Amino acid sequence: MIVLTDVHKRFGANPVLRGVNLTVPKGESMVIIGGSGTGKSICLKCILGLVTPDHGTITVDGKQTQNTNRAQFLARFGMLFQGGALFDSLPVWQNVAFRLLRGPLKRPKAEARAIAIEKLRRVGLSGDVADHLPSELSGGMQKRVGLARAIAANPDIIFFDEPTTGLDPIMAGVINDLIREIVVDLGVTAITITHDMTSVRAIADRVAMLHDGVIQWTGPVGDMENSGDPYLTQFIHGRADGPISAIR
Amino acid sequence: MNPLAAVGRAALGGLAAIGRVALFAGETASHLVRPPFYWREFGQALQSVGYFSLPVIGLTALFTGGALALQIFAGGGRFGAEAVVPQIVAIGMVRELGPVLVGLMIAARVTSSIAAEIATMKVTEQIDALVTLSTHPMKYLTLPRVLAGLITVPLLVGLGDIIGIMGGYLVGTGPLGFNKAVYLTNTIDFLEFGDIASSLIKGAVFGVIATLMGCYFGMGSARGAQGVGHATKASVEAAAVLILAANFALTSVFF
Numbered sequence: 001m002i003v004l005t006d007v008h009k010r011f012g013a014n015p016v017l018r019g020v021n022l023t024v025p026k027g028e029s030m031v032i033i034g035g036s037g038t039g040k041s042i043c044l045k046c047i048l049g050l051v052t053p054d055h056g057t058i059t060v061d062g063k064q065t066q067n068t069n070r071a072q073f074l075a076r077f078g079m080l081f082q083g084g085a086l087f088d089s090l091p092v093w094q095n096v097a098f099r100l101l102r103g104p105l106k107r108p109k110a111e112a113r114a115i116a117i118e119k120l121r122r123v124g125l126s127g128d129v130a131d132h133l134p135s136e137l138s139g140g141m142q143k144r145v146g147l148a149r150a151i152a153a154n155p156d157i158i159f160f161d162e163p164t165t166g167l168d169p170i171m172a173g174v175i176n177d178l179i180r181e182i183v184v185d186l187g188v189t190a191i192t193i194t195h196d197m198t199s200v201r202a203i204a205d206r207v208a209m210l211h212d213g214v215i216q217w218t219g220p221v222g223d224m225e226n227s228g229d230p231y232l233t234q235f236i237h238g239r240a241d242g243p244i245s246a247i248r
Numbered sequence: 249m250n251p252l253a254a255v256g257r258a259a260l261g262g263l264a265a266i267g268r269v270a271l272f273a274g275e276t277a278s279h280l281v282r283p284p285f286y287w288r289e290f291g292q293a294l295q296s297v298g299y300f301s302l303p304v305i306g307l308t309a310l311f312t313g314g315a316l317a318l319q320i321f322a323g324g325g326r327f328g329a330e331a332v333v334p335q336i337v338a339i340g341m342v343r344e345l346g347p348v349l350v351g352l353m354i355a356a357r358v359t360s361s362i363a364a365e366i367a368t369m370k371v372t373e374q375i376d377a378l379v380t381l382s383t384h385p386m387k388y389l390t391l392p393r394v395l396a397g398l399i400t401v402p403l404l405v406g407l408g409d410i411i412g413i414m415g416g417y418l419v420g421t422g423p424l425g426f427n428k429a430v431y432l433t434n435t436i437d438f439l440e441f442g443d444i445a446s447s448l449i450k451g452a453v454f455g456v457i458a459t460l461m462g463c464y465f466g467m468g469s470a471r472g473a474q475g476v477g478h479a480t481k482a483s484v485e486a487a488a489v490l491i492l493a494a495n496f497a498l499t500s501v502f503f
Contacts, residue, residue, distance in 0.1 A: 045376070048379070048380055049379075050376050050379055050380075070382075071382045074379070074380060074381075074382040075382055077380060078380075079377070079380045081373045081376070081377055082373070083372055083373060085372060085373040085374050085376065085377035086374075086377075087369075087374055087377075088374075098381050098383075099381050099382065102284065102286065102383065103284065103382050103383065104382070105382075149381075
């Protein structure tokens with residue numbers, strides 16, 4: 001279970017997070033929605049320790065994230081970055097098997113390659129792409145490689161940052177289905193950040209809306225349509241009129 | 249505006265920058281004694297910093313040695329000292345021009361490349377990805393490159409010194425008409441161990457400066473294409489100025 005309690009983060013004069021409280025139960029898929037620049041990615045980065053919160057606590061399975069062994073802590077996570085964040089200089093299979101080729105999870109090279117190819121197949125890519133460089137792949141294929149990398153070391157927790165941004169609707173649907181499949185099959189705890197309401201409905205068990213630095217609404221995905229929350233209603237229907245200012 | 253306040257702000261800014269670079273260098277060095285060490289990345293850095301710099305270093309040294317021989321012959325001729333061409337080419341290349349030119353060429357070629365690569369990795373979230381994959385970016389990106397600079401740049405300087413002297417030899421024994429055996433004897437007899445040692449030490453220091461600046465500005469890059477461009481430009485400027493300043497300091501020590 002991941003618990004954020006009263007998390008604040010400010011960049012210069014700009015307070016991005018103003019007291020975020022959020023609980024993600026173990027094995028559930030939480031989707032965080034909210035406008036651009038509302039601090040959704042910062043929430044994920046705070047949990048991972050890529051950004052240090054100014055105030056508040058973050059616990060994973062009851063342990064404060066700042067007091068844990070970093071390597072062991074991060075070994076539990078997988079992350080799909082918005083742009084893929086694949087390493088340009090490494091072939092696809094080495095991107096996927098990155099963790100398995102070095103550090104505490106190191107395996108023999110042949111075994112790491114076999115696992116990488118199996119994970120590539122898991123996300124619908126053939127073993128033929130294993131020796132390609134990331135720049136030789138399309139955007140959708142790069143997302144899938146990123147997804148394969150995120151699940152390569154069988155993590156307990158996976159974060160997906162804007163998994164369908166920049167993809168055509170069909171490819172976005174493929175990625176959404178893959179994420180849902182992976183979350184259900186592996187039984188992982190997942191947090192996804194997205195603006196895409198189709199993704200929300202496909203991926204989420206629960207939804208949290210971040211607005212103005214706080215969680216404005218949270219609840220099961222099925223309650224989203226009839227929440228009665230004016231912010232959430234405006235956001236999910238994409239209306240220009242409402243309590244959320246169009247000009248931010 | 250108070251001019252004293254402006255001077256104070258600039259001085260404090262300069263000191264803060266020195267402090268940040270010193271902390272960055274210290275953190276890089278600390279990873280040397282903390283496993284794991286990424287041998288593969290180190291091997292690639294040796295290749296890119298050292299091996300692939302050979303052509304540009306060789307050509308730079310060759311032309312500089314040749315030009316130096318012509319200049320010394322012309323200048324020495326004004327007071328009847330044309331015969332000192334082999335000795336001055338040798339000492340000029342080994343003690344000064346070899347290390348400085350190699351250092352500046354490495355700043356142009358390697359520092360810029362490291363800064364642009366790491367800055368691009370930063371803006372495309374590859375550095376964040378490294379962290380989430382339990383890999384320390386300083387250990388994976390910075391340490392192998394700085395160590396490669398420390399090891400390969402003195403070797404490049406040594407090679408540059410030899411090729412520069414060869415350039416002087418070709419010009420001296422060709423158009424300037426020196427006897428080949430005498431030219432070589434004068435060159436070898438005139439050089440001392442201290443000259444060569446100072447050249448190689450300068451190379452090691454310049455190698456660390458060039459690679460460290462590339463990594464420092466790359467890691468500190470701002471977002472976007474402009475951030476990458478600025479990091480690349482600033483890294484080369486800083487490396488070139490620091491190499492020239494370190495050259496003066498080391499020359500004062502070895503003088």
